[in-house]
Amino acid sequence: MKRSWIWKGMLICSLIWLPGCGFKDIDRRFFVMAIGIDKSEHAAKPYRVSLKLAIPFSKIQPGQTNDFQLISDDAGSIAEAVRHMKSKVDKELDFSQAKIIVIGKPMSAEILRKGTLDWFLRRRDIQGSAFMALGDPTAEDILNVKTSSERFPGDSLFLSFDQDGTESSYILTEYLYDFHRRATEKGIDPYLPVIRPRDNGFLIDRVAVFDKKELKAVLSPGESRVFNELTKHFQKFDLETKNDAVQFAINVHKATYRYRIDASKPAMPKLTMNIRMIGQSEESTESLYKKPWSYYERLAEQQAQARYTKLLEKMQSLEVDPVGFGLYYRATRNRRDQDWTSWQAIYPNLSFQTNVKIVIKSSGGVK
Template sequence: MKDLKRWLVWLMCCSFLFLSGCDFRDIDLRLFVVSIGIDVSKENPGMNRFSFKIAIPSGDPKTGDKKSLLITQEATSIAEAIREVKSKVDKELDFGHCKGVMYGEAYARENIGKIQDWTVRRRDMQLLMYPGVAVPTAEAVLKAEPPTERIAGNAIFLALSEEGTESPFITKTYSFDLTRRMMEEGEDPVMPVVETTDEQVLNINKVALMDKNKVKVILNQEETRLYNLLDLRNLSTNFGTKVEGQLLEVNTDRTRARYKIITDKTGEETIDYKIRITAILEEKEDPEQLDPKDLRKVEEQFSKEISQSVKKLLEKIQKTGLDPLGFGLRYGGTHWNNQTEMEEWRAMYPHIKFNVAVRLRIKSTGYKR
């Protein structure tokens, strides 16, 4: 037994000779890349323009003293761009704090698959990053420094993650989910659209619908609100209408959208949506208090208008051939012939009919008694 222990100790000691040390660099020898932008190169066809926004550590962020550096590099691949950028800085680039990838609109309308695949493969990139479509270019969006930004490059991601703001026009998307949708059959990817203005303000109020590789359609602000109403539960937003010439605005408290795919009759398939909304009457031009009868009329008016708008949006998406809400995935998950079900769905989707029933209930008129 003693000999066995002696041999084990000797073997462990010898194994230490084959261990290599770690190549560790202190934090003061690192530059943290917080976001990456990709644009199409205008000067060099066939090449892309990569932008790297680098946050420089500078003590307490509460002081408001933020330092950042934006480096751009044109190259045929992002791996080559990173190697060339390393020759322009004096410290090691660290991608462990990279929170997002901004695809310029021109690049996003071509093919983002190569870059998205790189972000998934690279070992130090987070799968919880926030991708987005940058308008007019990714470089312009990353250059923007809103006055409210305290940490370099953080304003975009506080908005996209909804940690700093909550908006019915922001469609939160994670990098891992974007990659999943790009490979998933029956559900197409989406990305929020980030626009910058001359006033250094970031405007995020649209959503881009994609096929498996590129952006095909960008919904406007109102369509984005309705898309999020269908995709999310308990969306906090407002809706407005006019009753007898008087403006009324409600603020939603609870929302829920459910649907069923009805395939009982061949050639007459439908998707039946039921949307339930609980709201509070927030704004009213007429100071007179509503009686129960008038309140029901207001609810019916809101329900009718929202129903028409949602149906119009669904038909618009249907014409593009895209399926961002995952109708095809639902159909495949509720049918059992794996060899033919997706072919059946692709043949069915272009002519399927939408029935939308909205029931909006106003639980409070805002009057105090």
């Protein structure tokens, strides 16, 4: 009995040294909605970090947008810049609502270096599902844009990438956790959607592809659409087809593909991709009842096949593999490091054969 009282007394005494509650009310917090990383003009302070802060209002009137505050700082590291920015505001910086990280285009080579992403990955209040994007010309320019449709700061970008708002075949979504995986995993390379400011708004219709060290190329809008179909299996897109006699568009609502890699002949490795699409006619310069639908399906298949093959060959010439063919090759074999060495020798010599099958289910509302 005496011993139990001793333990109870020690427990009560230990409670005296526990710290008090560190909670801060919402009116004493600045919620960071977006983070921008640029390359500064100072060699000793290479990082320029920008934070888009939401200014809370008790009530939002119809047609009214929330205001924001943008603060920036140059420092030798991201952590140092954030700590110094705390001296520029009168409230605590809260990163729990930060949903997008924008990397300035001049900073694109640095983002893949060891340690640059480290701060985002180690912070417990930075979401792994935060969106990643490349800002052109700079991340600060992107964060400084205020659109008239925003209900709160950064809302237009969030709706663009999470597809709760617009659904566009030009817009690719990339997350922090996936970008880090692609930057470190053998057999698959990273990419980022490119955001450009346009007349109090944004234009997101391009994608930047990287190897493990640097930015390799920025794809055109047409290439970005095909890239989206291959990497994200995007389902809602239109397929434009034209020749000297007819021009028409097919609204594709279902698309699937499978591929296999044949390396049985080391001197002539081959990747065969079979693609199947189902859709309906959306636009045409002539009635689709003049000829059998199989005629229009063959035309669309030939041009779609050329687009896919052209993009795959471009990725090969850039020495990048964002689709993850190398990862698939490693996963279907069991020699580990030998498989990776083998794939590095196979990929530059790989030939691509794309077989496209298109089924037109309807001519649309026109009879």
